[in-house]
Amino acid sequence: MSGKPKDLSDFFTRKANEYNQPDFIKADPICIPHLFNKQQDIEIAGLFAAIFAWGNRTIIIKKSKELLQLMDHAPHDFILNHTDKDLRRLEGFKHRTFNTTDLLYFISFLQYHYSNHPSLESAFTKWMSAGDETIEQALTGFYHYFFSLEHVPARTRKHIASPEKNSSCKRLNMYLRWMVRKDNRGVDFGIWENISASQLVCPIDLHVARVAKRFKLLERAPVDWLAALELTSYLRKLDKNDPAKYDFALFGLGVVEKF
Structure with a gap:
C-alpha cells in the first residue's frame, strides 16, 4: 500500500462496499432499528441501540431487544402513551452502566420531544447554521x-456525549450515520433530509483509530473529538460528499479482520 490518496480511495472504497451490504446488518446493532418500518420507531430504537453500543455486539443486540419487548415492540407509541404501570415494567432494566434511572429520563425527554415534533431529526438540526x-x-x-x-x-449525563467535553461522540456519530446516509445499499436508513452526508463525522473508537494510524490517516494519539475531526478531514480527501461511508471499511478492518 503506497499511501497515496488514489490508492487508499480504491482500497477503502472496496472495503466499504464489502461490509456495506445487508449481510452486515444481522450481527450489528443497526439490526435493531431495522426491526421497524415507522420512522419514529426507527429513530427511537436506533437511538437506544446506539447508546448501548459499547462492548460485545451480541449483548448490545440482546439488551436492545429486551428493552423493545418491554415497550411492546412499539417504542413511539410507548413513549407518547405509556402509563405509570407501563413504566413500572422497566424497573430493573440495566445494560452495563445504563440503568433504570437513565432509562426513565430518556423516556421523559423523548416524550417531551415527540409531543412537540414529528421527528428526532429536529433535536439535532435546530442547532445548526447554514454553512x-x-x-x-x-x-x-x-x-x-x-x-x-x-x-x-x-x-x-455520561450517556450523551458532546464535542464540548472533547468526547469522540462515537455512538452519536454512528447514530447520525444510520439516519442520514443515503446509498440504497440497505444498511443505513437515509431518512433524515436536513443533514448532509458531507457533514457527518466518522465514528472513531480504539479499533478504528488503530487502523487509521496504521494507514497514516490519523496522527493524534487520544481518541477524542479532535481525532474524529482529523480522521474525517482525511476521509474527505477520498470522498468529500460521503466521508462516513469509510466507517464500514475501518470498522471491518479493525473489528472483523483484526487488521
Missing part, C-alpha cells in the same frame, strides 16, 4: 437540549 462544515454544533446543541428538562439525574 456548518460538520455536525459539531448539532451534537453540542443536542446535548444541552437533551438535558434541558427539570430534575436531570446527574448520573445520566
